[in-house]
Amino acid sequence: MxxxxxxxxxxxxxxxxxxxxxxxxxxxxxxxxxxxxxxxxxxxxxxxxxxxxxxxxxxxxxxxxxxxxxxxxxxxxxxxxxxxxxxxxxxxxxxxxxxxxxxxxxxxxxxxxxxxxxxxxxxxxxxxxxxxxxxxxxxxxxxxxxxxxxxxxxxxxxxxxxxxxxxxxSASAHDSAVARVSHLPHLFAAVLAAVGADGGPLSLSLAAGSFRDGTRVAGTAPELVRAMTEGNRVALLDAVDDALGRLGAARGSLASTGGLKSTVDFGHAARRAFEDLASSERASATVQLNATALERLRELGERGGRVLALSAETASVELPVT
Amino acid sequence: MxxxxxxxxxxxxxxxxxxxxxxxxxxxxxxxxxxxxxxxxxxxxxxxxxxxxxxxxxxxxxxxxxxxxxxxxxxxxxxxxxxxxxxxxxxxxxxxxxxxxxxxxxxxxxxxxxxxxxxxxxxxxxxxxxxxxxxxxxxxxxxxxxxxxxxxxxxxxxxxxxxxxxxxxSASAHDSAVARVSHLPHLFAAVLAAVGADGGPLSLSLAAGSFRDGTRVAGTAPELVRAMTEGNRVALLDAVDDALGRLGAARGSLASTGGLKSTVDFGHAARRAFEDLASSERASATVQLNATALERLRELGERGGRVLALSAETASVELPVT
Missing domain, CATH: 3.40.50.720 (NAD(P)-binding Rossmann-like Domain)
Structure with a gap:
């Protein structure tokens, strides 16, 4: 070995x-x-x-x-x-x-x-x-x-x-993805913790599970959070702009019609999609490790596939069934 | 009884x-x-x-x-x-x-x-x-x-x-507080889940603890989330505006200087304050249940105090030591 x-x-x-x-x-x-x-x-x-x-x-x-x-x-x-x-x-x-x-x-x-x-x-x-x-x-x-x-x-x-x-x-697809599912969550946790603390001791006294979970990663060492978020600046700006757009749309809808149906329904469906990916049936694929293998593996990875084993000649991949 | x-x-x-x-x-x-x-x-x-x-x-x-x-x-x-x-x-x-x-x-x-x-x-x-x-x-x-x-x-x-x-x-202090520590967390979870899912299967495949925790309450039944968030419209608008302001400031700082120090440090300190409230030393107070008792209890509640017992004549309160 x-x-x-x-x-x-x-x-x-x-x-x-x-x-x-x-x-x-x-x-x-x-x-x-x-x-x-x-x-x-x-x-x-x-x-x-x-x-x-x-x-x-x-x-x-x-x-x-x-x-x-x-x-x-x-x-x-x-x-x-x-x-x-x-x-x-x-x-x-x-x-x-x-x-x-x-x-x-x-x-x-x-x-x-x-x-x-x-x-x-x-x-x-x-x-x-x-x-x-x-x-x-x-x-x-x-x-x-x-x-x-x-x-x-x-x-x-x-x-x-x-x-x-x-x-x-690929490196750029990775950086865009983690901006959305890792770096933005850290930024959201920091902002949520700050807005909660701005409400004073009564707010923190009434805070329960939703606040605890939503702010958990704000407890990470600040220098580590800064290293990863600041190091992924361009992709994170895209993700933050998406978030600002969605949060601004929710604000506008709440102020004008009083409703949050679109925001809440879309968020619920997205969370379901995430949960389903972890629990759903998965298909298997075998990739021959030849000259085009890396391109093929990259395509499968970007469809949610994961390599579970490597042999001398093949990679065993599992894919979500969609 | x-x-x-x-x-x-x-x-x-x-x-x-x-x-x-x-x-x-x-x-x-x-x-x-x-x-x-x-x-x-x-x-x-x-x-x-x-x-x-x-x-x-x-x-x-x-x-x-x-x-x-x-x-x-x-x-x-x-x-x-x-x-x-x-x-x-x-x-x-x-x-x-x-x-x-x-x-x-x-x-x-x-x-x-x-x-x-x-x-x-x-x-x-x-x-x-x-x-x-x-x-x-x-x-x-x-x-x-x-x-x-x-x-x-x-x-x-x-x-x-x-x-x-x-x-x-009071009712209005309650509604302002839960807008920050319960209703905004539900809205943040919905927005975060949506931004993650927008990244496609690769994003959800790479999502781990920070995304899982940050989106957990987006799994709540949408009609319950809408009932509580839409029912607290005025206070929630204030909290959303605070969040938009903080997230916009983070965006501006990341775009201009590349830094997120202020956002990350403030969020970390806020999360610490929340954790300390749960674990810190607490002082005891006894409130006589006389004509001014409710006003006194309300003051203590808004300082983070909680009533742990009631007798015929007194309320036993615990307060965070600050």
Missing amino acids: RAVCVIGLGLIGGSVLRAAATAGRPVWGATASEADAAEARAEGFDVVDAESALRRAAEADALVVVATPLTAVREVLRQIAEHAPDALLTDVVSVKDPVDAEVRSLLPSARYAGGHPMAGVSSSGWSAGSGELFAGAAWAVIVEENTTLEAWREAAQLALDCGAQVVPT | RAVCVIGLGLIGGSVLRAAATAGRPVWGATASEADAAEARAEGFDVVDAESALRRAAEADALVVVATPLTAVREVLRQIAEHAPDALLTDVVSVKDPVDAEVRSLLPSARYAGGHPMAGVSSSGWSAGSGELFAGAAWAVIVEENTTLEAWREAAQLALDCGAQVVPT
Whole structure:
């Protein structure tokens, strides 16, 4: 089994290191955080400095996983360019177009396919992670024009080894989707919490389940929320404009006719569609891993398909029945 | 113990009937739903037609609880005016100013104090209810200028018997608060679900915890969401305008400077304030139930205080320490 070298051992990187080890793969890591390093070592993991980790990766032809915040990615890529310039490479950063651009610029000979596991908790750092964090979660693995089957397979196999289901997609489609289903929810949670608190202690005293759930992710560390939302600026602006349009239309309807039928009915149908996707019957498809495989996988991913297994010659995909 | 007559046996009314019975109070009810009536009778409850229920309430001087949707309240109040015009009366409808106005108009001699338990689930009907639904929940009991101590005590005692904590407040302060912490969250959930679904199957396939939590209450029956949001139109417009202002400011900041610091930091602090209110140290106060008691209780409620017990002469209140 191919070795895995994880750079950054916070919530996500630390969970990847644990899960890959549980899957039986040789693993080591590096982190700029002394606290994360000490905790990982105390649990028996092999944590060294970044230069040593990357040199070892180059020798072993290991898969290098960049698991730092977006703001630290450029510096890590520079280190990789120095010590392992043609590495097999993936990352777990929450936006993909900016990381893809940096890799093309700084690491033209790396065998790279970007990734993004859709899992997390409100807390951060090594101690918040777990080898089970990704069980059953979606994990986007990016298909761009220059992505090779070799690099994509390595990134996808890591996701499967971590217990996740692989969603093949392009970087820009990924960034647009997560603006809607991850970054906008964080912005909504912040705005909702603020409007509630503006109502004073009586409002917060009367707040119950709808407010608790709607504001939960506002409890996430602000620097993490800013890194992911600000890092996906263009796609998030589109999603915010859609939301402002819909909320403004609801406001207009409530003010003029007193009714909210359209907003409430559409939202209910959308939530149903989301629930149905998780629970509905699913069809199976098998994709031959030939020269057109990545394009075919990307199409299936954008229809809601997920890769559940890879063999030497095929990918097993499940699709929602629509 | 004073008997309780519940009109409307859906999620909330059915749960009140069960909880009051568990507390040892004589209970009976009526409902326009044949299905709810049959299920309640099958569990051994005394369910009759509304006229019989109200006549019995007049004879026994029972507390009458209006537990229908807002749209049915006027018709029920007309029946009460006919069969029990000077009843002890409360209600569990989600807006309070409109119900208060109807009661003043149709039932001038009723001994009325409005109420609103802040508990619920996404499903509806008798079968969705439970005698434990209100355990530890906030239950607003309304203090208006013409509210008598007798009527307020009866409504508050019912809430305490159901396991809830009583939040004394005025009708308009209640309606403003729930617009922010209950009705706006429902509108946000609907808009968020719609923006997510607009992203197609890929978006919903990548959606995880933040989207699931942020859209949960969009799964509530649309007619219930419309009844409560449209019924609180004026206060909800204020809350929506605050939300539009904050979301628009975030949009402007993201577009111009690329930053969301102010939005994210303020939302995080607001969520913290909400969590702290639930977990922080609390001070105790005792209010003598004299002529100025209701005004004093209302003040404490608007500072986040909750009544945890009533005796013949005092109310025991807990307040957040700030």
